[in-house]
Amino acid sequence: MSQDTLRPRMTTTAGAPIASNQHTETAGDRGPVLMQDYQLLEKLAHQNRERIPERVVHAKGWGAFGTFTVTHDITQYSCASIFGAVGKTTPMLARFSTVAGEMGAADHERDVRGFALKFYTDEGNWDLVGNNTPVFFVRDPLKFPDFIHTQKRHPRTNLRSATAMWDFWGQVPESLHQVTILMSDRGLPQDPTFMDGFGSHTYSFWNKDGERFWVKFHFKTQQGHRHYTNGEAAEIIGHTREGYQEALFGKIERGEFPRWTMYVQIMPELDAEKTPYDPFDLTKVWPHGDYPLIEVGQFELNRNADNYFAQIEQAAFSPSNKVRGIGYSPDKMLQARVFSYADAHRYRLGTHYEHLPVNAPKCPVHHYHKDGQMNFFGQVTGNTDAYYEPNSRGGAVEDPSFAEPPLRLSGVAARQPHRQLIDDYEQPRALHDRVLNDEERARLYKNIAAAMEGADEDVLERVLVHFERISPAYAAGIRAARAEKAAHRHAAE
Numbered sequence: 001m002s003q004d005t006l007r008p009r010m011t012t013t014a015g016a017p018i019a020s021n022q023h024t025e026t027a028g029d030r031g032p033v034l035m036q037d038y039q040l041l042e043k044l045a046h047q048n049r050e051r052i053p054e055r056v057v058h059a060k061g062w063g064a065f066g067t068f069t070v071t072h073d074i075t076q077y078s079c080a081s082i083f084g085a086v087g088k089t090t091p092m093l094a095r096f097s098t099v100a101g102e103m104g105a106a107d108h109e110r111d112v113r114g115f116a117l118k119f120y121t122d123e124g125n126w127d128l129v130g131n132n133t134p135v136f137f138v139r140d141p142l143k144f145p146d147f148i149h150t151q152k153r154h155p156r157t158n159l160r161s162a163t164a165m166w167d168f169w170g171q172v173p174e175s176l177h178q179v180t181i182l183m184s185d186r187g188l189p190q191d192p193t194f195m196d197g198f199g200s201h202t203y204s205f206w207n208k209d210g211e212r213f214w215v216k217f218h219f220k221t222q223q224g225h226r227h228y229t230n231g232e233a234a235e236i237i238g239h240t241r242e243g244y245q246e247a248l249f250g251k252i253e254r255g256e257f258p259r260w261t262m263y264v265q266i267m268p269e270l271d272a273e274k275t276p277y278d279p280f281d282l283t284k285v286w287p288h289g290d291y292p293l294i295e296v297g298q299f300e301l302n303r304n305a306d307n308y309f310a311q312i313e314q315a316a317f318s319p320s321n322k323v324r325g326i327g328y329s330p331d332k333m334l335q336a337r338v339f340s341y342a343d344a345h346r347y348r349l350g351t352h353y354e355h356l357p358v359n360a361p362k363c364p365v366h367h368y369h370k371d372g373q374m375n376f377f378g379q380v381t382g383n384t385d386a387y388y389e390p391n392s393r394g395g396a397v398e399d400p401s402f403a404e405p406p407l408r409l410s411g412v413a414a415r416q417p418h419r420q421l422i423d424d425y426e427q428p429r430a431l432h433d434r435v436l437n438d439e440e441r442a443r444l445y446k447n448i449a450a451a452m453e454g455a456d457e458d459v460l461e462r463v464l465v466h467f468e469r470i471s472p473a474y475a476a477g478i479r480a481a482r483a484e485k486a487a488h489r490h491a492a493e
């Protein structure tokens with residue numbers, strides 16, 4: 001038997017074997033193509049539909065599958081099945097990303113990195129869609145689209161605009177905590193395995209007795225932190241724009257499986273009334289001294305996707321995917337994200353995106369959503385005659401044992417700012433003055449000076465007032481780094 005007869009037979013999408021994939025069907029050997037060459041038409045039509053909309057943010061990404069293992073008992077805080085017993089394992093998917101760049105952006109650009117995790121738990125999918133930073137630029141979702149516009153292209157020049165970025169940050173001073181992290185070493189990890197991950201928001205846990213706790217999630221890299229300077233990154237980008245994909249994919253192919261340790265910070269429900277900072281303000285951390293890290297488990301990434309498009313590009317992570325024992329908090333940003341992601345997925349992937357294999361839960365799924373484009377799974381109500389609810393025809397029923405305990409809320413309905421008397425300067429000050437050492441601070445100033453290149457001076461003067469409030473030494477360091485940069489420029493001219 002020849003080699004070729006062992007190979008599968010090529011067919012049309014309708015299954016009919018294809019006799020030739022080398023020549024179009026023409027009238028005569030020089031003749032025009034016949035309309036009836038459906039094989040050609042199908043091929044061209046499919047090519048025209050190969051692209052789907054890229055994610056509006058976090059378009060460039062790298063992902064892999066893995067396993068989460070519980071190492072410490074936290075059942076006193078959460079009844080989530082994923083934390084049910086020490087030693088319990090749960091399959092998972094991770095996707096890392098940059099925020100601002102488009103699909104073809106270079107991997108080694110200074111940017112916040114996305115850190116999105118999907119845990120296929122036996123009580124449904126739990127998605128923790130975080131970043132490699134514990135805080136974010138804004139604390140009110142009304143500001144999110146405007147912030148993102150400053151990170152993307154100017155409508156006329158079609159270039160990114162330093163003026164727009166600093167203009168926005170200068171008028172939203174709570175953003176300077178995140179800006180400090182972005183411009184520090186942590187804003188340019190060597191590859192995704194060398195960075196921590198954070199759920200960032202305050203979420204909640206509840207236990208089997210219905211007690212609620214506020215929780216923050218942390219994932220510490222077991223590979224250690226490694227970063228590039230802007231100069232090193234520029235050199236790498238000169239050789240490859242795909243450094244993160246090469247590193248993550250390569251390490252997993254070689255069996256060098258990266259791991260992260262999962263910790264939580266736990267705040268008793270009523271403490272939220274007492275902290276000097278608003279614990280639901282996404283621009284603030286909970287200091288470790290107040291709420292220490294509690295170890296929970298670890299995850300390992302150990303399997304590359306077989307098909308990047310099907311399993312990583314079509315992956316749909318959403319903060320709305322939560323499971324029993326894990327809930328939201330009053331964080332306004334989190335509340336908005338509960339809407340935004342599933343809406344994005346319906347647009348980007350289609351109505352039934354949760355049924356795509358990479359998104360489908362690995363536990364039974366029964367719902368009464370009906371029909372719609374690309375319904376390839378039929379009816380999942382549990383019984384053919386039960387296509388409405390309530391029914392007496394054996395269809396799936398609700399289970400009150402999964403109810404979330406009531407959430408304490410108070411206050412008037414109004415468009416109101418976060419809790420008054422917020423100090424937006426204290427936490428970036430702690431990072432600048434106490435956590436960073438002299439070399440790290442020097443690189444921070446240099447990176448900020450580089451990011452300010454080309455921005456209008458009035459805008460920069462306004463933002464420097466805020467750096468001054470964080471710490472006079474911070475503003476002075478930036479001014480000195482700018483002066484040094486200008487001197488180099490003049491010397492080169």
Ligand code: NDP
Nearest residue numbers: 134181184185186196285286287288289427428430431435
């Ligand atoms: P600690 O002194 O207990 O810990 C400092 C934290 O800063 C560590 O988690 C460390 O991460 C992290 N860190 C070190 N360098 C950087 C950097 N360049 N960018 C971002 N994080 C960095 O801190 P506190 O809890 O008292 O908080 C002090 C400040 O540290 C905060 O205002 C915040 O800016 C920053 N921070 C705090 C975090 C928290 O959840 N409390 C988390 C991350 C940062 P690692 O242990 O991985 O080295």
Ligand code: HEM
Nearest residue numbers: 055058095114115116130131136141144200317336340344
């Ligand atoms: C992706 C909206 C804040 C982390 C996205 C997407 C949207 C979005 C629409 C694209 C989703 C897709 O097409 O699949 C928002 C809104 C926010 C917000 C409206 C605030 C109101 C945040 C914050 C974080 C974050 C605070 C981190 C703590 C991510 C990540 C992705 C993402 C990691 C990529 C997920 C993936 O890998 O598929 N965001 N976002 N976002 N966002 Fe946000």
